[in-house]
Amino acid sequence: MAMSDTHPSPAPYSPTFRWAGYLLGFAFGGFFDGILLHQILQWHHLLSGLDSPSLADIRVQVLADGLFHLVMYAVAGVGLWMLWRTRREFGGDGADRLLFGTFLVGFGVWHIVDAVLNHWILGLHHIRMDSDDPLFWDMVAFAFGIAVTAAGWLILRSSRNGGGGRGALAASVLAVAVMVAGPVALLPPAGISTVTALFPPGTAPGTVLAAAASVDGRVIAGADGVWIIDVPDRARALGLYREGAVHVGGSLFPIGCFSAGLS
Template structure:
């Protein structure tokens, strides 16, 4: 049973539902990146500027951070439900914003600004960059749309 007794004066971006799901979204996307691109496809490590052993350690640190964010997000979500402050719409908004935020952060900051790794090596990288960042932008846009809907709903409640 979803509890939706949210105090409209709190605002979507200050709600535990949004931020708990944001953390979960970041963790899920980091996990997808780690499992699919680092482990199954073996395209890169989180940090490719050193030896393979350092790359594996960096993957382990990313995985540990992802698990911490996932557990913290679920604890915050459980607390919001316990306090009868859980709002499914705000949670979905935060989840999609978290997914898109991680994807774009990784694609722009990690790949291009910090140059920690690329999506793939020894290929034309442009199609991969466009797909990677395009998916991130679509996820973030979906989250922003849900956030706007939640804000408008709170304004009418």
């Protein structure tokens, strides 16, 4: 006689129920950005990065922020409508974990899309317009989006495998902590301002000197593409990626995949 499975499979859920969570998370990601960064901290407005006299008026900037929130309200409204249509599914086994997981994925994807599209491709704004190195803060926001998306994915994976909600939540919190704290841990200790920059083979020394000068640094030593550069403002070391470096030891991110097009 076959033994029954002690871990019942999660109830099947419609794509509409899943998309309700994705859309609600995406909309709340936009609300988080707009309320905290636009209004409370006032680090930027939606169109702060556009150099146009017609956009310099604060009333125009606030209007753009309001229209942005209106779009987020529309996205949230669609998500709520989908959730209402599938309300009977919410009583199923694992529905709460599934909805929470899809919500986190949507929330994290908003920050990824915002960083790639609005910060780097369209150049509408940066996280901190008043920063000497806005790329640093854009990268922090991008890492935050990756971490939250990964946390949601872990919860969804646990739901598919019939795992417990507490274990999935603990794993998700740990993933967020590791993915956010990990890049910060790559920064050199306080009081150390030197970084190791790797440039492509054949890079002329003059190019490296110019790159160091662009971040207010100075070259200490180097050969065969590996250079030791003193950068008093450690956060500005990320700017070496914009000047052609493919790796900057001790900076926030060890790859220069976004260096092209960020100058």
